[in-house]
Amino acid sequence: MPSAQDPFYVVKQEIQESIDKLKSTFHQWENTADVGERSSLSKEVLASCESIAWQVDELDKAISVAARDPSWYGIDEVEVENRRKWTSDARTQVSKAKRTVEAGKGSNNASLSGMHRELMRLPSSHQTTSNQYAAQDNDDFIESESDRQMLLIKRQDEELDELSLSVQRIGGVGLTIHEELLAQEKIIDELGNEMDGTSNRLDFVQKKVAMVMKKASAKGQIMMILGLLAMFIFLFILVFFT
Numbered sequence: 001m002p003s004a005q006d007p008f009y010v011v012k013q014e015i016q017e018s019i020d021k022l023k024s025t026f027h028q029w030e031n032t033a034d035v036g037e038r039s040s041l042s043k044e045v046l047a048s049c050e051s052i053a054w055q056v057d058e059l060d061k062a063i064s065v066a067a068r069d070p071s072w073y074g075i076d077e078v079e080v081e082n083r084r085k086w087t088s089d090a091r092t093q094v095s096k097a098k099r100t101v102e103a104g105k106g107s108n109n110a111s112l113s114g115m116h117r118e119l120m121r122l123p124s125s126h127q128t129t130s131n132q133y134a135a136q137d138n139d140d141f142i143e144s145e146s147d148r149q150m151l152l153i154k155r156q157d158e159e160l161d162e163l164s165l166s167v168q169r170i171g172g173v174g175l176t177i178h179e180e181l182l183a184q185e186k187i188i189d190e191l192g193n194e195m196d197g198t199s200n201r202l203d204f205v206q207k208k209v210a211m212v213m214k215k216a217s218a219k220g221q222i223m224m225i226l227g228l229l230a231m232f233i234f235l236f237i238l239v240f241f242t
Contacts, residue, residue, distance in 0.1 A: 006145065007062065008083060015055050015090060022048045026097050042101050049098040053091065060087045074148035198239055205231070 025048065029041035066073045067080045205228070 008059070008066075011055070011059050011062075012086065015052060015059065018048065018052050018055070019090060019093065022052065022094070022097060026101070029101060042104065045101045046098060049094045049101075052094050053098075056087050056091050056094070060084070063087065074145040194239070198235070202235075 022045065025041060025045050029038060029045055032038050032041060063080065063083045066075065066083075070076055070080055
């Protein structure tokens with residue numbers, strides 16, 4: 001589901017967990033009276049504030065990128081503003097906690113109590129209504145993001161089907177070429193065998209002619225040569241035109 005897969009919600013959950021831990025540490029710092037423990041908790045709170053502030057800044061940069069073309073990310077302007085408001089609220093909480101701890105002993109109990117309430121985000125009736133609208137916006141975003149993910153998956157499936165068909169066509173062409181090569185090889189082998197047979201027959205005839213010419217007279221030899229020439233022409237026509 002988009003609520004688990006969307007990078008914004010993943011990072012937001014991590015930051016929220018860090019803020020919750022910061023609240024706990026800040027509460028301990030607020031209520032401790034031991035100087036050594038208070039100093040140690042101050043360092044821990046300030047380090048947490050620096051880390052959370054950096055994470056919020058990076059998340060804000062990602063929101064700015066999505067704001068350039070919200071439709072591409074499956075969100076709308078309302079969702080972009082809600083995300084920016086959340087990062088702004090988180091940044092404000094961290095900043096106030098940091099200032100309060102840095103002020104240290106100079107802060108009176110009233111300011112610490114006010115800071116604690118601010119950090120704890122005690123809800124009012126107006127905040128409850130805002131949270132309801134935000135929840136509705138999140139539901140709308142999740143639904144639109146789910147539709148977009150399904151569309152992307154469907155498009156990927158279609159591309160994979162087209163790729164599979166292309167591979168099958170290429171395989172068919174390759175098989176046809178292989179069969180053609182085998183057929184050509186067979187024809188070449190048959191032609192070579194015929195040439196070998198013809199060569200053997202010519203050698204046999206030449207030997208016979210040589211034997212006859214030794215036994216025949218000059219006139220007979222001339223007649224023999226003409227006869228052999230006529231036979232050669234006949235064999236030539238027989239081999240290359242059949």
